[in-house]
Amino acid sequence: MKLEKIVIIKIVVVIVAMIVLAIVYSNIIQVEQAITQEEINEEKTNALFDTIEKETYAYIDKYTIYGNHLNIGGYISNLIIGENFTLNNVSLVLRDLDLNETSYELEFNIESENIIFELSKNINEGIDLDKLTEGNYFVFLKITLSENENTDEKYYSIKNITDYTGNEYYTMTKNNANLKIDITFPNYNKDDINLDYMNIVAEDTNLPSDVYDIVIDPGHGGSDSGAIYDDNYESEYTLEYSIELKNKLEELGYKVKLTREEDEYIESYGEDGRAVIPNEVKSKLFISIHLNSTVKDNPQGGVEVYASNNANLEFAKNIADNIVNLVGTTYSPNNQHKVLDGVYVRTYSESEIEDAIEYANDLGYEPYESLSTETPYLFVIRETGGIMTHAYVDGRNTNLDSNPYYDSNISTEAYLLELGFINSINDIEHLKNDKEAYINAIVEAIVNHYI
Numbered sequence: 001m002k003l004e005k006i007v008i009i010k011i012v013v014v015i016v017a018m019i020v021l022a023i024v025y026s027n028i029i030q031v032e033q034a035i036t037q038e039e040i041n042e043e044k045t046n047a048l049f050d051t052i053e054k055e056t057y058a059y060i061d062k063y064t065i066y067g068n069h070l071n072i073g074g075y076i077s078n079l080i081i082g083e084n085f086t087l088n089n090v091s092l093v094l095r096d097l098d099l100n101e102t103s104y105e106l107e108f109n110i111e112s113e114n115i116i117f118e119l120s121k122n123i124n125e126g127i128d129l130d131k132l133t134e135g136n137y138f139v140f141l142k143i144t145l146s147e148n149e150n151t152d153e154k155y156y157s158i159k160n161i162t163d164y165t166g167n168e169y170y171t172m173t174k175n176n177a178n179l180k181i182d183i184t185f186p187n188y189n190k191d192d193i194n195l196d197y198m199n200i201v202a203e204d205t206n207l208p209s210d211v212y213d214i215v216i217d218p219g220h221g222g223s224d225s226g227a228i229y230d231d232n233y234e235s236e237y238t239l240e241y242s243i244e245l246k247n248k249l250e251e252l253g254y255k256v257k258l259t260r261e262e263d264e265y266i267e268s269y270g271e272d273g274r275a276v277i278p279n280e281v282k283s284k285l286f287i288s289i290h291l292n293s294t295v296k297d298n299p300q301g302g303v304e305v306y307a308s309n310n311a312n313l314e315f316a317k318n319i320a321d322n323i324v325n326l327v328g329t330t331y332s333p334n335n336q337h338k339v340l341d342g343v344y345v346r347t348y349s350e351s352e353i354e355d356a357i358e359y360a361n362d363l364g365y366e367p368y369e370s371l372s373t374e375t376p377y378l379f380v381i382r383e384t385g386g387i388m389t390h391a392y393v394d395g396r397n398t399n400l401d402s403n404p405y406y407d408s409n410i411s412t413e414a415y416l417l418e419l420g421f422i423n424s425i426n427d428i429e430h431l432k433n434d435k436e437a438y439i440n441a442i443v444e445a446i447v448n449h450y451i
Helices: 002-050 234-251 314-327 350-363 425-433 435-449
Strands: 058-066 069-076 086-095 101-105 107-111 114-118 135-147 150-160 167-170 178-184 187-190 193-196 198-205 214-218 256-258 285-292 304-306 338-340 413-421
Touching: 002 187, 002 193, 069 150, 086 114, 150 193, 150 198, 214 234, 234 256, 234 285, 234 435, 304 314, 314 338, 314 413, 314 435, 413 425, 425 435
Parallel strands: 058 150, 214 256, 214 285, 285 413
Antiparallel strands: 058 069, 069 114, 086 101, 086 135, 107 114, 135 150, 135 198, 167 178, 178 198, 187 193, 304 413
């Protein structure tokens, strides 16, 4: 028996030793593979930067993310093209280490020997970050020149001269998955190459607990009931509709937050303020739900969708069209601030600017520098958009809490929806009886916007 036990122990020892050796060997192989891959990547990075012009930068003085779109603009200085060459195209390219590239055409013009470029004048256009796939992207400017039938391509590294050093972005949830996108501006220094450059790294992730896709804002609440007509209260309709919209979007997999979940008053600014929450939770989309009213009894009624004045209005138009078509309501007959059927843009008027300056002087603070006829008037659009929408509530007016994101270069994309007129018989009938159609109309526009 003792001999058998000794034999068994020896066998066990041998087996354990073999397992340990296998683990050690496996780890050695993994380390060697990692070293080999690191060496390969280093060689590929060297080869990539060898293709970049060494003496000239593409400088960017505009760098923003509004909603899900990255937008940049800038210039190349003192670029001598030559009399026999034609400048055919200027584009922004995302290149990987295998030199595969995705190209985005830039709007550009030539002033003296400078090329002035930008992705788009609209803040919600540019690179759709939600359409990126996982990977490590090096971002360069590419110009295409031609001489007779010969074509020449030149790549320029990007040097960031804005006040913003980088951003962290989370894509909209799709199929229970997200990408975390880090945008940075590192330096590459190897051998005789020393260049600043722009880098985008997209990695699979899950949304952190404090990050959301969409924020829905039920307008008014608590002591602020909004518009009232007969026994109809705006704040009650906006909460009911917002909860239903949230539930429907969550069924589709989106992560959604409400600015309020009950009949309560919430501040506009400060921590957990109505215009602050969307950026606190890094949302991509912010929709504020409201009802309209007029002094005239029983107006025609209809839908109004408000957007920023420097945005592409296609999404706003789709929301308005969907509501009209699916609910059977109409576009609002209101022509003030109207830009398309059902779509409105309101900015400060000259008289409103004068009133704001007079108000600031009376209270003893400097008037806001960004206040102009290009500044959105509605605070849920202006203050949620950072520098893109000229947000300005920075704390100088001590009667207001401050907006900590007023000077941010990354923000949510904001819309205000006036679903109908509370004192319109037709609109109230629709709002009472066709809630599902309203919700489906908004959801369909959102889903199509983020395909």
